[in-house]
Amino acid sequence: MSGTETSGRTLVAGVGNIFLRDDGFGVETVRRLGALDPSRLPPGTELMDAGIRGVHLAYRLLEGYRTLVLVDLVSRGGPPGTLYTIDVGPRPPETGQRPGPLDTHAMDPATVLALFHDLHAGAGGTLPDEVYVIGCEPRDTGEGIGLSPPVAEAAERAVDLVLGLVARHAVPVPDPDPVPRRN
Numbered sequence: 001m002s003g004t005e006t007s008g009r010t011l012v013a014g015v016g017n018i019f020l021r022d023d024g025f026g027v028e029t030v031r032r033l034g035a036l037d038p039s040r041l042p043p044g045t046e047l048m049d050a051g052i053r054g055v056h057l058a059y060r061l062l063e064g065y066r067t068l069v070l071v072d073l074v075s076r077g078g079p080p081g082t083l084y085t086i087d088v089g090p091r092p093p094e095t096g097q098r099p100g101p102l103d104t105h106a107m108d109p110a111t112v113l114a115l116f117h118d119l120h121a122g123a124g125g126t127l128p129d130e131v132y133v134i135g136c137e138p139r140d141t142g143e144g145i146g147l148s149p150p151v152a153e154a155a156e157r158a159v160d161l162v163l164g165l166v167a168r169h170a171v172p173v174p175d176p177d178p179v180p181r182r183n
Helices: 021-034 054-061 109-123 149-168
Strands: 010-015 045-051 067-073 083-087 130-136
Parallel strands (some): 010 067
Antiparallel strands (some): 083 130
């Protein structure tokens, strides 16, 4: 794809394991975004349930996106359900996991971004200009299906955060049939 075809594309990826209660926050938030009227998402916005498939997410990023929004759990010591918007920027964060074997089912967003940068160096592709994480403080990541009440409520608020973020970074789509102006 050329730069003009990818210049406005945004990928919103929900990350997590739905079988570990609140770890399904990212997946549930993206599911809720997908249930909205499609007109609420700016043109060029794509949703991905990445789940625990971090390698698939890294390869998907090689398709070229201007903006990446990862939705996942983030433990920072706040009350359960606290939401964070983290501007990661275009450089990969330090993961502390290189070098070594890659566990494709236990990849946090930092590891996914580091893998993407490694893949980009070897295979090409366009790095996202903007990378954000919408994170939620967990309450329960034990085995089980379903979010705890504070995290379920946060998933609804996260939908609005993601919508605001992608709208702010959307590239206007030119009118395909502009009306000529008279001078």
